[in-house]
Amino acid sequence: MEQEIKIENKKRFTFKLWDSKRDLRNLKFVVVSVILIASFIIIKDQISWQLNPDLYTENNLIDDSVNQDLGQDECNVSGVNLHGDLWTYLSPADYDYDGNLMYDESSSEDLVYYIEQAEKEDSIKAIILEVDSYGGYPVAGEEVANAMRKAQKPTVALIRSAGLSAAYYAATGADKIFASVNSDVGSIGVTMSYLDSSIQNQKEGLTYNQLSAGKFKDSGDPDKKLSAEEIKLFMRDVNIIHQNFIKAVAENRNLDINKVRALADGSSMLGEMALKNGLIDQIGGIDEVKEYLKEEIGEDVEICW
Numbered sequence: 001m002e003q004e005i006k007i008e009n010k011k012r013f014t015f016k017l018w019d020s021k022r023d024l025r026n027l028k029f030v031v032v033s034v035i036l037i038a039s040f041i042i043i044k045d046q047i048s049w050q051l052n053p054d055l056y057t058e059n060n061l062i063d064d065s066v067n068q069d070l071g072q073d074e075c076n077v078s079g080v081n082l083h084g085d086l087w088t089y090l091s092p093a094d095y096d097y098d099g100n101l102m103y104d105e106s107s108s109e110d111l112v113y114y115i116e117q118a119e120k121e122d123s124i125k126a127i128i129l130e131v132d133s134y135g136g137y138p139v140a141g142e143e144v145a146n147a148m149r150k151a152q153k154p155t156v157a158l159i160r161s162a163g164l165s166a167a168y169y170a171a172t173g174a175d176k177i178f179a180s181v182n183s184d185v186g187s188i189g190v191t192m193s194y195l196d197s198s199i200q201n202q203k204e205g206l207t208y209n210q211l212s213a214g215k216f217k218d219s220g221d222p223d224k225k226l227s228a229e230e231i232k233l234f235m236r237d238v239n240i241i242h243q244n245f246i247k248a249v250a251e252n253r254n255l256d257i258n259k260v261r262a263l264a265d266g267s268s269m270l271g272e273m274a275l276k277n278g279l280i281d282q283i284g285g286i287d288e289v290k291e292y293l294k295e296e297i298g299e300d301v302e303i304c305w
Helices: 020-024 027-051 108-120 138-150 166-171 198-203 228-253 257-263 271-276 286-297
Strands: 077-083 085-087 105-107 126-133 155-164 176-179 184-186 268-270
Touching (some): 077 108, 085 138, 085 166, 108 126, 126 166, 138 166, 155 166, 176 271, 176 286, 228 257
Antiparallel strands (some): 184 268
């Protein structure tokens, strides 16, 4: 589950509840892209706000991919998409001029909002959380899971290609979890791993000048090596979050905590194995989900996404 919990506002070193498969992204491409477009984004978003204020909600832009018309005719099930990296919120810089997301990501802020809206809408009888994500921030996964648990209407999580780490955390809040035999499920673990550039900096003649108040204030800066004491400090928190993750899965899935702990080595498993280990409830896709919900709500299912 790969969600990042920031240690402090300016810290580049963060907790991650992401599965390792997410790192297939080209790091160099991300770095170069950020450098090239950072200035443009800042200017563009100011112009976009002035020219297109309707694209913004109170806190951020509206993501059309999850903007749902819950009042459409004959719609009785609300579909909510958890796709891509899971964050607690998305900033205006994550959207293009037309209000479309520029990256494959979701925010718990949006997901919780749509779950709560579905709860309030009388015509909506059930909620589907469609999951296709390798993870994100721990708090984001927790927030979505809690919103699903609080819902009084039937809830289902449908894992497609992947429901890992923070995304799996979110899915555990549903009454039932469906997944394909080929779905990647689980990855109950936490990482804070990062690239240490201190040796490379030395070779290039760069010197790290430590100017900070507070013994651990600049701990985790990739331009300096971690001390044994700093490693111990960070691993303390990594282990705490790991135990919180294990506890949440055990409680949400009604599993023995020792069984979950035995599975919580950070690895993932495919659908059939996930079913045998209690991480999901049924093998199936959207058709099987519809059949299940038809029995639950007593009428044919029409989903609004």
